[in-house]
Amino acid sequence: MTWRGPTYRMVDGERIDGAWCHIWRRNQMGGGYYLDDLVVFADGRITCGEHTDLAGLARKLAEGRWTATDPEAPPLPDPPSKWESRSGEPLTPKGFLLEVADRVEALNGRPTxxxxxxxxxxxxxxxxxxxxxxxxxxxxxxxxxxxxxxxxxxxxxxxxxxxxxxxxxxxxxxxxxxxxxxxxxxxxxxxxxxxxxxxxxxxxxxxxQHADDPAEPGRPPLVSSETVYPQGWPDEPGLFVLRNDFPAPVEFAGDSYASVQHGYWALSAAEASDRSAIRDAASGREAQELGGRAPRRSDWSDVRLAVMAGLLRAKFTQHPDLARVLLSTGDARISYTGFADSPFWRDVPDDRGRNWMGRLLELTRSELLAGRLF
Known part of the structure; x- marks a missing residue:
């Protein structure tokens, strides 16, 4: 029996963790069996087309309505020698019921x-x-x-x-x-x-080997969300100063840029005329739009991480007030989300999201702290 997870359900705003596996359910109309998902939750609720609990599961297994083994599979032959056998005991309804009870214990952090x-x-x-x-x-x-x-x-x-x-x-x-x-x-x-x-x-x-692991758990993850301020940024933008389009002028690679966004896309362009137009764009969003349409440097995929790291380093070392905001996040993992940036840079809930912006912000934070210490 293979258990999969995690899964969960919400009850009155509380998350109830669960796990699931395949079982066979008897078709009440035709009498045959079909595969279905049996989900077990930490509060003892069991779901497989209908809701029940451990006692209900025991009844369904006893009645043959649910079964943990393929009803059409031929029975396994008895081993010629129990001592020599390398196989475990066959899975029975009682054994499966005990396994489900163990799963409930594990979901609650109790000993199995x-x-x-x-x-x-x-x-x-x-x-x-x-x-x-x-x-x-x-x-x-x-x-x-x-x-x-x-x-x-x-x-x-x-x-x-x-x-x-x-x-x-x-x-x-x-x-x-x-x-x-x-x-x-x-x-x-x-x-x-x-x-x-x-x-x-x-x-x-x-x-x-793990001697440098933190002794205490770190802060909860911090989510840096994309936002738009049509009337201009507020006087106290808070954590939005972490965004690349936040208007914080940076001096980098011999030029000045109105924001990290301006610098990144300007430096990505192959032509000097495009770099100038992107640098002088009215906003970070306009700089991104122009940069995305301009022909890129042939080596950009190789150097873009280093360029972004350099721009972030310049932003937060040249603006101590912004550095204090970044340092205030402590050791929290930074999840950089949004829609305008590619999944390479932002956190996406699938295997495309690389969250490089979040990772580089964490690196910059560590460098700022180290700069205070050494």
Whole structure:
């Protein structure tokens, strides 16, 4: 069963996160089955053509109205040896119901059955007593049967160490596996110790590699929106000073421009006459219109990022009041949105949006701060 997401629904202004997977629904008219999407939400609501909950899902699975496996697929043959088998238990209605319940727990940030099993493993490691072994057995059996082979995260051994541990000495694991000895039980504890050591070592290595990660979460993303002021910019434009068409004269590459927008499009033009016309345009929007129609320099795709970075650096170093606005955004990710700029420069909710303007503004902000420190 493959779960996909994220998805969500809104309830009274609150976002309820969810995840979804495919199941088969029985056609009430014709009697056959068809694929549909089953969506599970953090509040326990389940949707698949109609709304229900875990209890309702259990009834529909028991009645055969919904099924997690293809009803027309032939049954899988029993493995010749349970111990030797590399496959998990077959997916059953009970197992799917437990998996859905786990998905609800995960959406709420609570431990799943697999995580609770690991908690029981660690408790048994600390105190390998018979009561703790029974608690571990119960935690293992609470994991959906078809997912138990994944609970240790070791696809070489799968869940065999646990199956060995739950088998009494002198008995064969799974009925057809090796006869368990006290040494085999100890080997399981040794295995857990090695796993814990490997996890600890990896955690220390990752901590060293990520030592420069911020200790605290950053500010929420900041959205820089496009706007139009037909009567002129307000006296206190606020964050709109981050926009490229904001009228802040810049000296760059031996010339003066009325805004970053003027400079960018003027420098993109191949002909001197076009560069002059764009530079002298009445507004940033007019400069963009003229620049978009003018023949471009042959190397423009290679140098445009460097030019824009230089223009932003000039804008905010030459206008300390604007620099203070940019610095006030802290470490927030800047999403530069709008309609006039190409997806290369702005944030678009698909794979076309590169958000280079937002990224360069963040870089300029970092350079301004570094300039204060060094």
């Amino acid at each position: 059955s697999g995580q609770r099993c690991w908690d029981a493993i660690r408790r048994y490691e600390r105190q390998p007593t018979e009561p703790n072994r029974e608690l571990l057995r119960a935690a293992y059996l609470a994991v959906p049967a078809h997912l138990r082979i994944y609970v240790l995260g070791d696809m070489d051994r799968q869940d065999r160490p646990l199956r060995i541990l739950f088998t009494e000495t002198g008995e064969a694991v799974d009925g057809d596996g090796p006869v368990v000895t006290a040494e085999m039980h100890q080997s399981v504890l040794d295995y857990f110790a090695r796993v814990n050591k490997a996890v600890q070592d990896e955690g220390e290595r990752r901590a060293a």
